Amino acid sequence: MSEVLTGGVTAALDGWLDVSVLPTPYLVVDIDEVLRQYDRLAAAAPDWSIHYAVKALPERRIVSALAERGSRFDVASRAEAELCVALGVDPARCSYGNPIKKPSDIVASALLGIDLFSFDCADELGKLAAVAQRRPAREPLRVMCRVLVDTSGSDWPLNAKFGCEPEMAVQLLVEARRRGLAPWGVAFHVGSQQHHPARWIEALGRVARIYEAVAAHGIQMPAINVGGGLPAHYIDPVPTVEEYVGAIEHGLEQAFRGVPRPHVIAEPGRYLVADAGVLRTRVVTVSTKRAGADVRWVYVDTGRYGALAETAGEAIKYRLRTAHDGVGDVGPVILAGPTCDSADILYQRYRYQLPLALQSGDHIDWLSAGAYTTCYSAAWFNGLTPPPVYFVQDGDPTP
Numbered sequence: 001m002s003e004v005l006t007g008g009v010t011a012a013l014d015g016w017l018d019v020s021v022l023p024t025p026y027l028v029v030d031i032d033e034v035l036r037q038y039d040r041l042a043a044a045a046p047d048w049s050i051h052y053a054v055k056a057l058p059e060r061r062i063v064s065a066l067a068e069r070g071s072r073f074d075v076a077s078r079a080e081a082e083l084c085v086a087l088g089v090d091p092a093r094c095s096y097g098n099p100i101k102k103p104s105d106i107v108a109s110a111l112l113g114i115d116l117f118s119f120d121c122a123d124e125l126g127k128l129a130a131v132a133q134r135r136p137a138r139e140p141l142r143v144m145c146r147v148l149v150d151t152s153g154s155d156w157p158l159n160a161k162f163g164c165e166p167e168m169a170v171q172l173l174v175e176a177r178r179r180g181l182a183p184w185g186v187a188f189h190v191g192s193q194q195h196h197p198a199r200w201i202e203a204l205g206r207v208a209r210i211y212e213a214v215a216a217h218g219i220q221m222p223a224i225n226v227g228g229g230l231p232a233h234y235i236d237p238v239p240t241v242e243e244y245v246g247a248i249e250h251g252l253e254q255a256f257r258g259v260p261r262p263h264v265i266a267e268p269g270r271y272l273v274a275d276a277g278v279l280r281t282r283v284v285t286v287s288t289k290r291a292g293a294d295v296r297w298v299y300v301d302t303g304r305y306g307a308l309a310e311t312a313g314e315a316i317k318y319r320l321r322t323a324h325d326g327v328g329d330v331g332p333v334i335l336a337g338p339t340c341d342s343a344d345i346l347y348q349r350y351r352y353q354l355p356l357a358l359q360s361g362d363h364i365d366w367l368s369a370g371a372y373t374t375c376y377s378a379a380w381f382n383g384l385t386p387p388p389v390y391f392v393q394d395g396d397p398t399p
């Protein structure tokens with residue numbers, strides 16, 4: 001990619017998609033770039049099982065393309081499980097990674113044929129055991145216990161809602177076997193858009209002790225889920241995917257020295273689809289709050305309640321592109337969304353420098369916006385609906 005903006009997407013935005021007809025905002029995704037990202041990770045980690053985190057961009061075209069490439073899938077809901085199976089994905093290639101589930105969703109997913117589930121507490125374990133007991137005679141449901149790890153260094157931390165302490169994980173995994181489930185391993189997540197590969201090394205050292213502890217109970221777990229966290233290219237630079245894989249492999253060698261190493265499951269979402277997408281928006285209003293103010297307010301036609309939910313706390317800082325780049329002077333702006341909610345401010349502390357020529361009706365492209373944008377959008381707050389998604393493949397726009 002050139003500046004992580006694919007040629008296919010650039011051409012689509014500059015000509016193939018008729019911007020005078022298509023209302024903004026909308027997302028354009030280069031499927032070929034998604035596949036290139038998958039191939040690069042698969043080449044760096046040929047022995048891993050790569051499960052695309054469907055929640056990042058749950059589009060049929062993405063799931064189908066990755067399925068043809070050999071990807072597996074991490075689903076976080078019954079709807080995502082049904083999407084994958086409806087598109088012909090073998091349910092044996094899907095795992096249900098959300099630790100929090102309704103019993104009806106466990107039943108429905110198990111009936112589809114999914115038999116690998118994550119959990120992190122006794123309540124969830126009880127639900128899984130109850131479903132397993134009602135299944136026809138077959139192999140037991142496989143379960144992975146999610147544990148708490150350090151997520152510092154990530155732009156979107158995930159350490160508050162899910163996971164349990166290692167001591168509890170040991171107890172839960174032993175109880176899982178007693179209740180007829182198959183303890184399959186431990187899962188963890190070092191935080192989305194993680195900048196420090198060392199976080200996996202630290203987590204693996206913490207997690208390996210759980211494998212040792214359950215082995216004392218006669219439980220040998222064959223897999224380990226190292227989660228997502230592989231980054232996209234926003235404003236701050238990040239290491240290469242090969243550096244991340246190298247760090248994880250090094251961590252595995254250290255943590256499981258002298259014992260059988262579990263098979264690695266990885267759940268990339270952002271890494272696979274973010275850089276392949278460009279979100280096109282338009283400027284609604286440019287204003288200042290007082291005469292002679294240096295800082296302009298720039299309001300765009302999607303925001304915190306639309307496709308830019310990850311600007312919350314100014315966590316994800318997208319690279320921006322306008323038609324005026326490189327021409328004339330720039331100045332600081334506060335970026336905000338279009339709704340009547342005063343919380344719909346995207347960036348106020350971090351001051352983007354945008355062209356002074358920018359005015360109402362101009363477009364602003366948000367680069368590397370393929371992940372966690374359209375799927376986060378509210379339905380009908382201030383009349384907003386999720387932006388449509390257009391695809392480019394083999395250099396041409398596709399339906």
